[in-house]
Amino acid sequence: MSKLVYLDNASTTKMRPEVLEAMMPYLTDEFGNPSSIYPLGQRASDAVAEAREVLANILGASAKEIYFTSGGSEADNWALKGAAHANASKGKHIITSAIEHHAVLHVCQALEKEGFEVTYLPVDEGGLVSPEDFAEAIRPDTILASIMFANNEIGTIEPIKELAAIAHEHGVIFHTDAVQAFCHEPINVKELGVDMLSASAHKLYGPKGVGLLYIKKGVRVNNLIDGGQQERGRRATTENVAGIVGFAKAAELANAEREAEHDRQEKLRDHAIERILAEIPHAKLNGAPSPRLANNINFSFEFIEGEGMLLQLAARGICTSSGSACTSGSLDPSHVLLAIGLPHEIAHGSLRVTLGRDTTEEDVDFAIDSLKTTLENLRSMSPLYEDFKRTGEGSIIAKMKEEGFPYAS
Amino acid sequence: MAMNYSEKVMDHFTNPRNVGEIENPSGCGTVGNAVCGDIMRVYLDIDDNGVIQDAKFKTFGCGAAIATSSMATMLVKGKTVQEALEVTNKAVMEALDGLPPVKVHCSLLAEEAIHAALWDYAEKNGITIEGLEKPVNDISEHENGPHPDEEDDE
Numbered sequence: 125m126s127k128l129v130y131l132d133n134a135s136t137t138k139m140r141p142e143v144l145e146a147m148m149p150y151l152t153d154e155f156g157n158p159s160s161i162y163p164l165g166q167r168a169s170d171a172v173a174e175a176r177e178v179l180a181n182i183l184g185a186s187a188k189e190i191y192f193t194s195g196g197s198e199a200d201n202w203a204l205k206g207a208a209h210a211n212a213s214k215g216k217h218i219i220t221s222a223i224e225h226h227a228v229l230h231v232c233q234a235l236e237k238e239g240f241e242v243t244y245l246p247v248d249e250g251g252l253v254s255p256e257d258f259a260e261a262i263r264p265d266t267i268l269a270s271i272m273f274a275n276n277e278i279g280t281i282e283p284i285k286e287l288a289a290i291a292h293e294h295g296v297i298f299h300t301d302a303v304q305a306f307c308h309e310p311i312n313v314k315e316l317g318v319d320m321l322s323a324s325a326h327k328l329y330g331p332k333g334v335g336l337l338y339i340k341k342g343v344r345v346n347n348l349i350d351g352g353q354q355e356r357g358r359r360a361t362t363e364n365v366a367g368i369v370g371f372a373k374a375a376e377l378a379n380a381e382r383e384a385e386h387d388r389q390e391k392l393r394d395h396a397i398e399r400i401l402a403e404i405p406h407a408k409l410n411g412a413p414s415p416r417l418a419n420n421i422n423f424s425f426e427f428i429e430g431e432g433m434l435l436q437l438a439a440r441g442i443c444t445s446s447g448s449a450c451t452s453g454s455l456d457p458s459h460v461l462l463a464i465g466l467p468h469e470i471a472h473g474s475l476r477v478t479l480g481r482d483t484t485e486e487d488v489d490f491a492i493d494s495l496k497t498t499l500e501n502l503r504s505m506s507p508l509y510e511d512f513k514r515t516g517e518g519s520i521i522a523k524m525k526e527e528g529f530p531y532a533s
Numbered sequence: 534m535a536m537n538y539s540e541k542v543m544d545h546f547t548n549p550r551n552v553g554e555i556e557n558p559s560g561c562g563t564v565g566n567a568v569c570g571d572i573m574r575v576y577l578d579i580d581d582n583g584v585i586q587d588a589k590f591k592t593f594g595c596g597a598a599i600a601t602s603s604m605a606t607m608l609v610k611g612k613t614v615q616e617a618l619e620v621t622n623k624a625v626m627e628a629l630d631g632l633p634p635v636k637v638h639c640s641l642l643a644e645e646a647i648h649a650a651l652w653d654y655a656e657k658n659g660i661t662i663e664g665l666e667k668p669v670n671d672i673s674e675h676e677n678g679p680h681p682d683e684e685d686d687e
Contacts (some may be wrong), residue, residue, distance in 0.1 A: 506592070
């Protein structure tokens with residue numbers, strides 16, 4: 125295999141060398157436990173405190189409001205289970221959206237089994253949650269709402285500020301999963317007005333296995349992991365010192381170049397979207413064109429199934445992902461694509477390309493050229509395409525285009 | 534992500550044998566549906582002695598679906614109709630050095646697609662193939678499908 129063209133940055137990112145460099149001492153000589161009283165331990169404790177300060181500053185929070193976790197999923201679990209359990213005496217109703225990450229959706233399902241009631245808000249064809257729907261869903265017994273900042277599959281950015289304001293009018297705690305957005309989009313927790321926010325290091329060129337939960341001062345959240353007195357007694361486990369230091373370093377670097385990188389990736393994204401619509405027939409953009417993450421491109425291609433497309437692209441060194449059922453091990457295609465109203469047939473043929481700081485225009489063009497070849501090949505094998513060519517009928521995307529959807533070819 | 538395919542599966546997915554159509558086929562069958570994400574169509578050319586001279590396929594589906602179609606059409610070529618019935622999903626899987634557990638249904642679909650094409654052949658010729666049951670999964674209702682009049686019968 126020749127060059128690796130990594131276009132799956134929503135899945136994970138390549139750690140920066142500066143991050144590894146910052147982490148190295150804490151993986152070697154500076155191995156102390158932050159809870160220990162001697163200097164070796166105190167230096168580790170200082171490193172964690174400094175990292176907490178850096179991350180708090182980026183988020184516009186106070187350091188005391190930042191709690192380190194093992195990643196985004198733990199942060200989501202903690203936020204939802206912790207707030208639900210701590211506030212259950214006030215009510216047992218929770219609001220979320222149909223397109224959340226499984227780290228939120230499956231937690232909601234677990235809470236339902238415990239007797240909580242959950243409203244899963246629908247989204248429009250672009251993946252947006254409507255503030256009107258949100259307001260209408262709030263009941264006297266609603267205690268918690270969790271709506272993601274930006275969707276991991278289709279890149280749609282939700283109106284978090286507006287939703288959080290509505291939640292607060294009714295005394296509802298508001299959490300957002302910002303795993304895809306932290307250090308990619310401008311986020312200030314005070315301006316946004318959120319009560320809790322989840323983030324993860326490995327989505328921003330940091331290490332895997334470390335994330336954070338912002339908990340606004342005064343918000344009642346039960347512990348998820350009991351034990352020692354780490355994280356001000358709210359999350360036991362000896363600190364992942366190197367991971368935490370790496371997280372802060374990665375966030376600092378990503379935040380410093382955030383605007384420039386955002387604009388650069390957005391241009392590449394729009395270039396890719398334009399090329400696909402112009403050069404590949406029977407393609408449809410999934411997710412709102414705006415507001416959308418600068419690095420997210422998600423298309424459905426008709427008459428083909430996603431796994432074959434991914435495998436053929438992988439044979440050329442191109443790493444992408446799909447919402448196809450075959451790539452997830454279940455029989456249903458992605459819940460996000462179904463929630464935006466895609467019929468199963470074209471949800472199976474979806475492709476997600478997510479750009480990163482290393483992605484060049486050459487990479488994007490190479491991927492699109494390869495995609496064209498791949499699709500021609502798979503369509504030549506497809507009985508659905510054969511039928512379509514014979515009859516000129518049965519194209520779902522052609523129908524969408526006729527009905528006025530602009531981002532289809 | 535189902536990347537743990539055998540080399541043979543990858544070979545048949547990357548370079549599938551027998552892709553295409555047969556004009557005026559002796560039998561044609563389509564099974565599966567787009568909602569589930571797999572559709573296979575098999576065309577058979579069967580001579581007067583009941584020997585399968587040619588087999589072609591078109592498949593909408595994952596890597597395993599394409600590979601099993603390729604292998605199944607390869608295995609039935611040159612066989613008599615009766616022998617072709619012995620090309621079971623197990624035989625297709627074995628010939629491919631196995632499939633990941635979640636992909637076993639693809640081999641079943643390949644077996645059914647062959648059976649659907651044989652059923653079409655039997656109907657067209659007014660014969661009964663011993664041991665062949667009507668495939669349940671045949672969704673083809675278009676003009677080139679094996680049962681153009683079926684809707685009228687139901």
